Structure formats: structure tokens, C-alpha cells
Amino acid sequence: MRALPFFRTSLASAGLAAAVLATACAKPAAQAGGTGDAASRVYVAPGQYDEFYMFASGGFSGQLAVYGLPSGRLLRVIPVFSQDGEKAYGYSEQSKPMLQTSYGFVPWDDSHHPSLSKTDALNDGRWIFINGNNTPRVARIDLAEMNTKEIIEIPNAAGNHASPFVTQGTEYVVAATRFSVPTPQRDVPIASYKENFGGQISFIAVDPKTGKMTLAFQIHMPGFDYDLARPGKGPSHGWAFFTSYNSEQANTLKERNASQNDKDFIAAVNWQVAEQCVAQGKAKRWPTRYAHNWVDAGDVAHSEMVSGSTVLEPSDCPGMVYYLPTPKSPHGVDVDPTGEFISAGGKLATVIPVFGYSRMAKAIADKAVDREIGGIPVLTYESVISCEVKEPGLGPLHTEFDDKGNAYTSMFVSSEIVKWRVKDCAVLDRIPTYYAIGHLLVPGGDTRKPDGKYVIALNKITKDRYLPTGPELAQSAQLIDITGDKMQLLLDFPTIGEPHYAQAIAASAIRDRQIRTFPLTENTDPFATRQEKDARVERKGNVVHVYMTAIRSHFMPDNIEGIEVGDSVYFHVTNLEQDWDVPHGFAITGANNSELLVMPGQTRTLAWVPQRPGVLPFYCTDFCSALHQEMQGYIRISARGAGVPLTFNTSK
């Protein structure tokens, strides 16, 4: 059971964790189901489309999964941070550069938070961003193609958890480090944590036309753990809010040592002031190195190493950062649709604090400051708090909002969603979840106009909800109707990987913009073969380039001889099809690699080193026609120096 260690490390009281598990195990599934009426409300008839796309992180699968709502049907897994043999992502020569980092090729990550691009505080359906938590990275996925187009590494950070949340006009994607590390990174004793370790908040600028990301500036923060973030909107536009725990600055046994203080902090960052300070030359250049990877117009990935980042110290830029005292070990921070209210989920807190943006602005004007930490004024709790949700449940984590002034907070420990009214913090309703809910989402729940039809619980543990599958059980999402006064559970559905966080958008916003083929005439891959008569094999020393075409239902060439053991053979396969949903695959016996999956109009390259003499078949892996089984060829491998002439068949 994967979630158990998380329980133990995130809760101060082992007794509490035991109580929760007992509760979770005691609930028979039969008591928790929807009714027949509920089932009809999620039924999407064969041939019909879902109303929403939901994009859910795959957690430690490193990928992003696409589901339809309300049906919960899985539509696609988009490879992002992990190699994917099905799609040859991270295996084909064209996609390998996407996984380059300053540590070299890192073919896995832990993805947590998808964040849709926004225009005027509404989801605009252009891109979705997602974080790599382990080796700090942020990826951008194009929603017209549902493919990863760019990955930028974040220097001076570790555990990129508070990421990647998008400002209301996609001016920036924000990111912050969960684990403080020596800043700049260097060899120091761990016991010197308080002197040498620091946090980092990063602002990644997004080109409004192309989406291209650039690391604009970073803010060097005290060595706390920065956990989650939400940018402001409306009146609070220009600000971003970051939770932090471990204000104790513990470096060992954090479950106890980082749970001492009654309050930790939200860091409120005014990024417009930060921009001014950068423009005034108040930032320093730090000698860092990080990878920036992107896919060009011809669908070929590139990786470049960037040097140096622009870092601001809070003490050099007054007015840029304030701390809001926040009970206790806060996790999520969320901004309501009006942009006025900011709520936090303190894992160990007994209340949900709701801060007022206008109160914060007044507290800053009135200098309602308690003390300073690292040049950052700490505003008094009383001056910034708007109201507290009393007795909400146990282990509040995350909040999303509907379009009627209500908030929905996930309760990890008591496994429930609590609905409360934003303006006065009154609890209105609660519903159990099965089990141990982490994030939750309302479609558009972080925009100024949420679609308050559903809330979806994203759960860590399924226990008895599905047929058992050995030691590891599926993780799950639950669809809950929020149109009435009482929340109603409609559907459980298992997910691919941990559905850590998800966002959803009306299908109509992106459905009709989906790309169906890549135009062959626009294929700029240097190894493309645009017509079958140009198919050929060329040898340069030990390197052999096979310029191969694929069209229903044959490869050209499909007989190749004169290859020798130890050659470096590159199969450059171009799919000549120009029809929707006709990919071809390419696989060869014994390749230390995946197949290729080549979309219509695209070129993909498989690198292969033959190891022993013989004749090996290759074939199409993606069922493409009635004669798909005939889509096959042979390659003859001779001993090193055998002198068999290079030959191949052609259609000339």
C-alpha cells in the first residue's frame, strides 16, 4: 500500500494515522456507491462524446493522462517525463533530447500538478503545464496535438513541488522548491542547514504567441519547504502565494521536527515589484547550468544547456515578499474566483484559514508587521485573516471553488470533501471519499468562472473499491455532483498512476482544434523521405542511414543487405499517410530500444547496432489495414568485414 508511508511521514501522530486506516478499512464498498439514477448521469452512450476533458497527472509514472468526464473513460496517456515504449517517446532519436537535464539523460520523473494556460483568468485551451518533482523541471504540452513540446529544468531548486501554476494571463508559470538545498549548491555538512540551505521561488516567463518558456528570475528564500502555490487574479493579479512548512528548518525526522510551530507561512510574492527590481539591476547572476529542451516545427526535439540565472534577495527588493502566518504545516493554497480570498490547508491545522487580499494590502500599508525573517516582513495573523472554517474535518489539504461562492476542501485524514461558504466560512455539507483524498478539482476551479457541475476527488488509496490486483491496487478518482445543496457521489474510476492533481476544461474548447495529421509538405526533419521513390540506404563508414517510407501496407525498402555486425544503423521511417489516425509502427528483433510509432506525415528514427550475423525481420506494430500482417521486411546482417555489397529494393 503505497500511501501508507506518506501517512506516517505527514502526520505527527501515528495514532491518528492508525485511526484513519481503521476508518478506511471499515467502510464496505456497498454503502458507498451511487444509485441507479446517479449511474444514468455519468452514462455517455456509445458514439457520444464526453462534456469535459480532464487532464490528470500520472504521479510517479511521470506522465499526463487524458480522461473524458463524466464517463471517466481514459482517452490517452501523454508521455512527458518518462520514456514511453508505446509511443517511442524518449526512445526515438527525435524525442530523446526532451529528457536531457544538467544531470544527463533522466528518463523518469514524478509529475504532480497540471495547470491549464489562461487568458483573462479563464482557461484558454492552448497549453497545459506540468511539473517534474524529482529533477526539477516544468513541461509544456500543446493541447491541439496532446504532445509534450517543451521541458525546462529549474536550477537552484530541489523537489519542484510548488509548480507549475499559471498566472491569470499566462505571463508566468511559477515554481518553488519543496526541499531547501545549499544555495548555491555546494558540498557542506547537512548539520549546517540553517546557515547554508535556502529555498527558491522561480518565475518562468511564457511567450504569449509560441508558449516558449524562459526562466525570468528567481527569489532566494529562507530555507523552509515551499509546498504549493497559486497566483492571484482580479484584484490580487500581480501576486503569487506559496505555502511553506518546516519554518523550524529541521533537516532530520521532519515528521516531528518540522511539526513544532503552531504556524508556518504563506509567502505572498508581488512579481510586478520583482520585475521592477530586476529592471533596476538589483538582482545577481548565479553561475548555474540547466537544460532547456523543445520540439521544433518539424517535430524534432533539441536540447541546449543554459548558463546562469537571475536571482533576487528579498532584502534587496522591499515590497516583493511578505509572510502570512498560517496554521499548521500548510499544504495547499488556493485563490477564490473573485481573487479576494486566499485559503490554505494546514495538514495539522484544526481550522481552514481564509485570508483577505484587501486585508493583506491594508496590513502592508499599515505596517502590521510582527517581525522579519531573512528580510521578509511577517504580517500579523489578525490583520490578514478574513475568517476561519471551524471544525472542518481532519487534515485539510486543497480547496477548489464553484461558481456560487462555495469552496470544497479535501480532508486527507478524515477522507472527505467539505463544502463551505467563502464569504463567512460556514460549513454547508460534507461527503466521504474512498479513500484518503489528496487533491480535488472543479472544472475551471482555479479560474474566475468555475464550471460548478462536478467536483472530482483524487484519491490515494482504493482498498476495497475494485477487484484486487495483487499487492498494488489501482488509484482512483471519484466524480461528485455539486449542482444541488447536497453533494452526491456519481462514479468511481481507476486511474493510470496516481491522479495527483488534475484540471478539466469544456471539451468544446479544444475538441475541434485537434490536429489530425502532420502535413508531409511541412516535414522538415533532416532525415525525412517525402516520396517512396526517394527511399534508399546510405553507408558512411560504419554508419548506415536507412531512409524508409511506410504506407498501407508496406515499407520501402523492405529488403536490405550489406549490413555488418557493429554498424550503427539508423532507421529513419517516414509515414507517408495523410489520413487521421493511421500511424505505422516499426520494430526489429533484439533492438535495445522500443518500437517506433510514426504519425501520418512524421519521421521518427530508431538507432540500432546489430550484434550477430543473420537475417532479421522488421514489421509494422500498429494495426493499419487488412494486410497489416504483410507489412514486414528483412534485413541481412553479415560478419564484420564480410564485404557483402549494400543493396536494397526500390520502387523506382
Ligand SMILES: [Cu+2]
Ligand atoms: Cu502498418
